[in-house]
Amino acid sequence: MSYILSKENFAKIGEFIYRKSGIYLEADKHYDKIAKYVDKRAKELEIDNFRKYFFALRFDDSDGIEFQELMNAVTVNETYFFREKDQFEVLANHILPNLHKKLPASKPIRILSAPCSTGEEPYSIILHIVEEGKVVEERDIEVVGIDIDSTVIEKANKASYTERSVHAIPPVTLSNWFTKKKFGYEIGEDLHGSVDFQVANVFDKQQMRKLGKFDVIFSRNMLIYFDDASRKEVAMTFYDMLNPGGYVLLGHAEYMSRIVSVFNAQKVNNCLIYQK
Numbered sequence: 001m002s003y004i005l006s007k008e009n010f011a012k013i014g015e016f017i018y019r020k021s022g023i024y025l026e027a028d029k030h031y032d033k034i035a036k037y038v039d040k041r042a043k044e045l046e047i048d049n050f051r052k053y054f055f056a057l058r059f060d061d062s063d064g065i066e067f068q069e070l071m072n073a074v075t076v077n078e079t080y081f082f083r084e085k086d087q088f089e090v091l092a093n094h095i096l097p098n099l100h101k102k103l104p105a106s107k108p109i110r111i112l113s114a115p116c117s118t119g120e121e122p123y124s125i126i127l128h129i130v131e132e133g134k135v136v137e138e139r140d141i142e143v144v145g146i147d148i149d150s151t152v153i154e155k156a157n158k159a160s161y162t163e164r165s166v167h168a169i170p171p172v173t174l175s176n177w178f179t180k181k182k183f184g185y186e187i188g189e190d191l192h193g194s195v196d197f198q199v200a201n202v203f204d205k206q207q208m209r210k211l212g213k214f215d216v217i218f219s220r221n222m223l224i225y226f227d228d229a230s231r232k233e234v235a236m237t238f239y240d241m242l243n244p245g246g247y248v249l250l251g252h253a254e255y256m257s258r259i260v261s262v263f264n265a266q267k268v269n270n271c272l273i274y275q276k
């Protein structure tokens with residue numbers, strides 16, 4: 001099979017993707033996926049060679065559509081409810097009560113899920129908060145979910161999930177907060193809309209600044225797609241976005257100590273949490 005993206009030009013588009021999104025693609029593993037995408041997109045745009053496609057992507061994309069389409073094609077969006085659930089328990093039973101004690105009563109606690117993919121992570125945060133019950137009765141809690149991929153944010157806003165996606169939710173929680181549909185489940189009315197979902201790129205400083213300051217940032221299973229320089233840049237962006245005393249939680253295979261040394265690491269119930 002021959003593609004309009006040659007192996008030599010893969011390096012060019014790979015460098016572009018890396019520079020814009022931090023996602024580091026290796027020719028050995030990703031050439032076929034990207035080449036198939038470029039062929040499909042070029043056909044849609046009635047373009048017959050890579051040079052014209054790459055020009056359109058870099059210099060003729062004032063509305064950002066080409067970049068968005070490319071991002072939607074390269075990201076890996078695997079997620080499910082209650083994934084690495086010990087961290088949600090540490091949030092509900094340790095982090096939130098600590099923040100609640102410390103912060104002025106009128107101040108909402110703000111939590112960011114970056115990246116949130118199709119929404120299972122921020123909704124798992126909400127489910128733990130409402131089931132824990134105490135803090136949420138006394139204080140406003142805002143949960144924001146962001147992802148670079150616009151298709152996952154569209155799905156997150158619909159809040160319809162497959163059986164596979166909800167498999168780790170305890171049956172009582174599932175029946176309390178979800179509505180059974182013909183195929184899968186939907187977040188029930190009480191919680192639908194409780195997460196503010198937005199398309200945003202963690203490398204876009206302006207977009208990050210607009211989100212405001214947070215008390216907790218969940219950033220799980222994204223840094224694994226980046227190289228060390230990009231991980232460092234994102235870690236420092238999160239540092240700037242946190243209020244003093246705020247927390248970061250990473251995926252189980254990701255370690256802040258290998259990236260930057262500005263956070264204090266603590267182990268709570270076997271979970272590593274990082275505090276500003």
Ligand SMILES: C[S@@+](CC[C@H](N)C(=O)[O-])C[C@H]1O[C@@H](n2cnc3c(N)ncnc32)[C@H](O)[C@@H]1O
Nearest residue numbers: 021075077079115117147148149201202220221
């Ligand atoms: C494997 S999912 C992780 C979802 C969830 N945090 C979890 O752990 O289940 C990784 C997500 O990172 C997103 N992503 C990759 N690069 C990004 C960037 N530069 N800015 C924002 N999101 C990004 C992808 O679109 C994808 O949905």
